[in-house]
Amino acid sequence: MGSLHCDVAASPSFSSTGSSGGAGDNVVGRDVSVRIYACFAHGSSNILECYEPGANTWRRVGPLPGIPDGHILKGFAVVALGESVYVIGGRLCKREHGGAADADIDVGVRADVLRYDVRRGEWQNCAPLLVPRFDFACAPCRGRICVAGGQCSLSGARGTAAAEVYEEEKGQWSALPDMSTLRYKCVGVTWQGSFHVVGGFAESTLAASSGDPLLTPGGTTTMSMTMLQSSALERSSAEVFHCSRGIWEILPGMWQLDVPPNQIVAVANRLFSSGDCLNCWKGHVEVYDGELNIWSIWDHSAMPDLSLLANLPSSAQRLYLTMAAVGTQLFFLAGYQVPSGDDGFRTVSLVHSFDTSAAPGLVPAWSSYQPKMESDDIEDGSKELFSQCCSVQLSS
Numbered sequence: 001m002g003s004l005h006c007d008v009a010a011s012p013s014f015s016s017t018g019s020s021g022g023a024g025d026n027v028v029g030r031d032v033s034v035r036i037y038a039c040f041a042h043g044s045s046n047i048l049e050c051y052e053p054g055a056n057t058w059r060r061v062g063p064l065p066g067i068p069d070g071h072i073l074k075g076f077a078v079v080a081l082g083e084s085v086y087v088i089g090g091r092l093c094k095r096e097h098g099g100a101a102d103a104d105i106d107v108g109v110r111a112d113v114l115r116y117d118v119r120r121g122e123w124q125n126c127a128p129l130l131v132p133r134f135d136f137a138c139a140p141c142r143g144r145i146c147v148a149g150g151q152c153s154l155s156g157a158r159g160t161a162a163a164e165v166y167e168e169e170k171g172q173w174s175a176l177p178d179m180s181t182l183r184y185k186c187v188g189v190t191w192q193g194s195f196h197v198v199g200g201f202a203e204s205t206l207a208a209s210s211g212d213p214l215l216t217p218g219g220t221t222t223m224s225m226t227m228l229q230s231s232a233l234e235r236s237s238a239e240v241f242h243c244s245r246g247i248w249e250i251l252p253g254m255w256q257l258d259v260p261p262n263q264i265v266a267v268a269n270r271l272f273s274s275g276d277c278l279n280c281w282k283g284h285v286e287v288y289d290g291e292l293n294i295w296s297i298w299d300h301s302a303m304p305d306l307s308l309l310a311n312l313p314s315s316a317q318r319l320y321l322t323m324a325a326v327g328t329q330l331f332f333l334a335g336y337q338v339p340s341g342d343d344g345f346r347t348v349s350l351v352h353s354f355d356t357s358a359a360p361g362l363v364p365a366w367s368s369y370q371p372k373m374e375s376d377d378i379e380d381g382s383k384e385l386f387s388q389c390c391s392v393q394l395s396s
Helices: 304-310
Strands: 034-042 045-052 057-063 071-073 077-081 083-095 103-117 123-128 139-140 142-147 162-165 173-178 181-184 189-193 194-200 200-205 211-217 221-223 227-228 239-240 246-253 264-267 272-273 286-289 294-297 317-326 329-339 343-356 366-367 389-394
Touching: 034 071, 034 077, 034 329, 071 103, 071 343, 077 142, 077 200, 077 294, 077 389, 083 389, 139 194, 142 194, 142 239, 162 329, 162 366, 189 264, 221 304, 264 317, 304 317, 304 329, 304 343, 304 366
Parallel strands: 139 189
Antiparallel strands: 034 045, 034 389, 045 057, 071 083, 077 083, 083 103, 103 123, 139 142, 142 162, 162 173, 181 200, 189 194, 194 239, 200 227, 211 221, 239 246, 264 272, 272 286, 286 294, 317 329, 329 343, 343 366
């Protein structure tokens, strides 16, 4: 791969806080079998991109198939299962250009599922979701993909309790028992062998009569015999699906905040988070203590502004931040808008890594890298992130 082509004055220079992105750097030893995938909107196109930590390279894989020209996808899930990346569901929007800014007009909620074969570099369509949804929880669990919650309609702001699971060998989705809460903007993570649906805008279902229609996994609407009640108690809770027993369990206070989480990942039997949906970087990494049911700041993780790792100009603005776990390291794929030489702006993609196993005071926990890109992949405009990333481990 070639080096990043840009003006020297606009190129970020790296501080001594960690490693720089030199041509011979390997971020994770010499392991080149790990890849991190994320999907970005470039103008009116959704593009899948890949960062390879071992080689410190960043490249564009290509556009998502099946998305109409002039449309973008939001609120979908990107999840890895084996050597495949799945793009699931989402909210399709038509992007109209004009005026001071682009306008996105909602078109519909998708049940479509795309699969990208990492080794072969091929896309294929998979069986659609039983319930179209966006802004839902999703995570691989015990060799399957679990989804739960989300919104099924563009009208109103109400989540669903419906959950389902995808079995790759069968190529089909099966309904799971409903959660006890309707949730959207919730986060999914597999921890201790169970699928956790954390936080979100949630409403508890209580036995009573109501005339609200609910969408069922079969796609039909029924008259609900429930009354919905929303409180901070539900929004700060989690629901845990125990795959081995096939049942849900409510876990009060797991998130502790009224604001939905941004992303939660599991590393070495611990859960880590860096922020919420309003502020994806809160200035430190937090770890969850399951016995005490609390989140606390991880030692030596405080970094008020991650851009300080790369000595970006003070005018730089962060456009996106997404996190992936690779071994004991947390990788943060970040994009910054920086001034360009023609009085405009351009995007600089950087990668920050935090080693959760670093000995305090002995080994720097933080490192920052400027990925190498081919000239065709150099970013000359703004890009947006509408889902989280995922990591793929290729077999030898």
